[in-house]
Amino acid sequence: MKYSLGKIVLSIFMLCIVLQAEDFTYTMHTNTKTPYLKESVLLDIDINQTNPNVVLFFQFHILKSDAYSIEQLSSKQDHTLHQTKIHYRYLIYPLKTGEVHVSFSLIKRETNDASVAYSFSGDRDDFKKLETIDTPIFISPLILQVKPLAKHTQLIGDFNLTYHLKKIEAAAYEPIPMQIIIKGMGYVPMIEHILPKEENITYFTHPPEIKKTIHPDGIQYTAIYTMAFSSAKSFTLPAINLQAFSPSMHKPYVLHIPSNHFTVKSPPNTQLVDTVDMPKPLSYDFSWIKTFFIYLIVFISGYFTAIAIQQKKVFSTKKTIPHPLKEKIQKSPDAKRLLQLLMAQNNPLFSTNISYLEDSLYTDAKINLNKVKKEAMEKLDEP
Amino acid sequence: MNHKILALKKELSKAVIGQENMIDGLLIGLLCDGHILVEGVPGLAKTTTIDALSKAIGLDAKRIQFTPDLLPSDIIGAQIYNPQDHSFSIKKGPLFTHLLLADEINRAPAKVQSALLEAMQERQITIADETFKLDKPFLVMATQNPIEQEGVYALPEAQLDRFMMKIVVKHNAEDEELTIMRKVANQSFEEIQTVLSLEALQELQEALKDIHIDEALERYMIQLIAATREPVRFGLEALEPLIMFGVSPRASIDLYKASKAHAFLKGKTFVSPSDIASVIHKVLRHRIVLSYEARAKGIQSDEIITKIIETLPIP
Structure with missing residues (x-):
């Protein structure tokens, strides 16, 4: 009696909030206000413009929260100017028990025909913004009384389970593939550890592949769990029982995979040696000797080169390299040529020599050219 | 040597130890x-020299540290709005001075360099609608740091040409550095006195005109300049692939003036070949545009100038 009354209440319960605003009306309609934890609540929102004298646009969304998750099923928007009609359909999954508040945001964007025409006159390179007067509209939160589920419930919705095992006999350590498919309408069928942990069995798993098909009244999920396991000896995979709850039937049910026995045949030890990828060497590998000698030769040549460079430096310091300028000074045939040479050096060291030479050339002063040369060369030797 | 120049050099030597090359260059610039x-590494008394010179002649001196975010209005000045009387007034920038140290000129972007170089050339500054003549003398000593070349804006050749001379400042001799060390440690630098008035400086500039230069030497100078443009004509075939562009006519004018100023500084009444040789490296080194081949071989413009002097016969 209690459940049938609830069923009747749920089936006909409609949250209908009609706000007769000046320019538009909006209605909200849910299929239930007392869902179970993670049961989908179907929410319909209709926004209709009632004042044809203005141009209206709307921005609507459900505010995000940790207490519920949202999926949008459909959206129909008729933006005929002066007659805007919008219909949204959402699924809300409550994630907490007790009272859950679902909050909304609605902004009315009012404008006129001239502004719309102006905004349309723009293009990609000359974008013209639509000028609107935005007014936030307060919508009372939708309050859900969320009922708890029995402990250890893993799936919420109407699901069925199929599984595929390709073989029940395998060689030792050979992976045995298995696929489990859970399909139906309800909350996303994501189960962290679908296989029971057993010692001596190595599991190869990865997260399930979830496919989502949106229907007008809900979402159908297909979760494909692909896995494999192996063992050194025969083993029995225990039966798997997934605890599920059907909100439409208001009762729990179990998805069952029976126990399976796997026969593992151990190969003889001789066959365990990989003769294909790691064959016996045909001859011993002496390439390391070659590498060793290469390194040795490089080291010896580097060592002796360093010694040779050092020796060369010692010898070269003993040699006396004639200063190129000294040679030029020595070879200067006359005072003018010597003056030219010393001038070109741009070196204040030779200023007195230059002065002597200029005096001899332009004031007829007598100088000893060889003495000037000698003095100039001596200056080059000064530190 | 002219006694006024002697007094000036003596006064400068109170603050600047050694660096005669830079001091001579500055005096030549001032006279001409x-x-x-x-160009020189930091810490070689560039600012000290400018300060000392300004004090010794009684001139204004300012320093601008060129940075990448400097704007032309930061150096030339700008129109400032006065909200009290709703009027604009001119705020003159640091370019309005006699001696300007433009420190690390190649750190500022081209627009700032252009603003400075325009003022150097025109010797006037226009802010908004008003044009201001710069006071005489107006000497800019711009510095470049040869070590750090990251994030600098190299001066283009046309702008380098506006500089009369490029002086390469080297480290002091060991004895000089010892003296500097002791003087700085003991703070025993003497106070610089003003030994030369502005009028006296103008007289010295006028006196330069009386320095005689023989026509043969004038032609020698023209040949030195021409050899940078057409080295083959002067038997310098080896230099042909090393020079991309020879020097401009500004170089001959500056070489002429600098040679006379050098002779004047040495107390001579005439220019001799050694005066030309003493300044030619400074006048030409930043004006010769080296070819890629020369740069690849690491050849400096100084070597090319030396080769030209060695080859062209002196009169």
Whole structure:
């Protein structure tokens, strides 16, 4: 009696909030206000413009929260100017028990025909913004009384389970593939550890592949769990029982995979040696000797080169390299040529020599050219 | 040597130890109304020299540290709005001075360099609608740091040409550095006195005109300049692939003026070949545009100038 009354209440319960605003009306309609934890609540929102004298646009969304998750099923928007009609359909999954508040945001964007025409006159390179007067509209939160589920419930919705095992006999350590498919309408069928942990069995798993098909009244999920396991000896995979709850039937049910026995045949030890990828060497590998000698030769040549460079430096310091300028000074045939040479050096060291030479050339002063040369060369030797 | 120059050099030596090359270059620039580009590592008394020179002649001196975010209005000045009387007034920038140290000129972007170089050339500054003549003398000593070349804006050749001379400042001799060390440690630098008035400086500039230069030497100078443009004509075939562009006519004018100023500084009444040789490296080194081949071989413009002097016969 209690459940049938609830069923009747749920089936006909409609949250209908009609706000007769000046320019538009909006209605909200849910299929239930007392869902179970993670049961989908179907929410319909209709926004209709009632004042044809203005141009209206709307921005609507459900505010995000940790207490519920949202999926949008459909959206129909008729933006005929002066007659805007919008219909949204959402699924809300409550994630907490007790009272859950679902909050909304609605902004009315009012404008006129001239502004719309102006905004349309723009293009990609000359974008013209639509000028609107935005007014936030307060919508009372939708309050859900969320009922708890029995402990250890893993799936919420109407699901069925199929599984595929390709073989029940395998060689030792050979992976045995298995696929489990859970399909139906309800909350996303994501189960962290679908296989029971057993010692001596190595599991190869990865997260399930979830496919989502949106229907007008809900979402159908297909979760494909692909896995494999192996063992050194025969083993029995225990039966798997997934605890599920059907909100439409208001009762729990179990998805069952029976126990399976796997026969593992151990190969003889001789066959365990990989003769294909790691064959016996045909001859011993002496390439390391070659590498060793290469390194040795490089080291010896580097060592002796360093010694040779050092020796060369010692010898070269003993040699006396004639200063190129000294040679030029020595070879200067006359005072003018010597003056030219010393001038070109741009070196204040030779200023007195230059002065002597200029005096001899332009004031007829007598100088000893060889003495000037000698003095100039001596200056080059000064530190 | 002219006694006024002697007194000036003596006064400068109170603050600047050694660096005669830079001091001579600055004096030549001052006498010839030229600007000086100085290249040298930091800490070689560039600011000290400018300060000392300004004090010794009683001139204004300012320093601008060129940075990448400097704007032309930061150096030339700008129109400032006065909200009290709703009027604009001119705020003159640091370019309005006699001696300007433009420190690390190649750190500022081209627009700032252009603003400075325009003022150097025109010797006037226009802010908004008003044009201001710069006081005489106006000497810019711009510095470039040869070590750090990351994030700098190299001066283009046309702008380098505006500098009369490029002086390469080297480290002091060991004895000089010892003296500097002791003087700085003991703070025993003497106070610089003003030994030369502005009028006296103008007299010295006028006196330069009386320095005689023989026509043969004038032609020698023209040949030295021409050899940078057409080295083959002067038997310098080896230099042909090393020079991309020879020097401009500004170089011959500056070489002429600098040679006379050098002779004047040495107390001579005439220019001799050694005066030309003493300044030619400074006048030409930043004006010769080296070819890629020369740069690849690491050849400096100084070597090319030396080769030209060695080859062209002196009169």
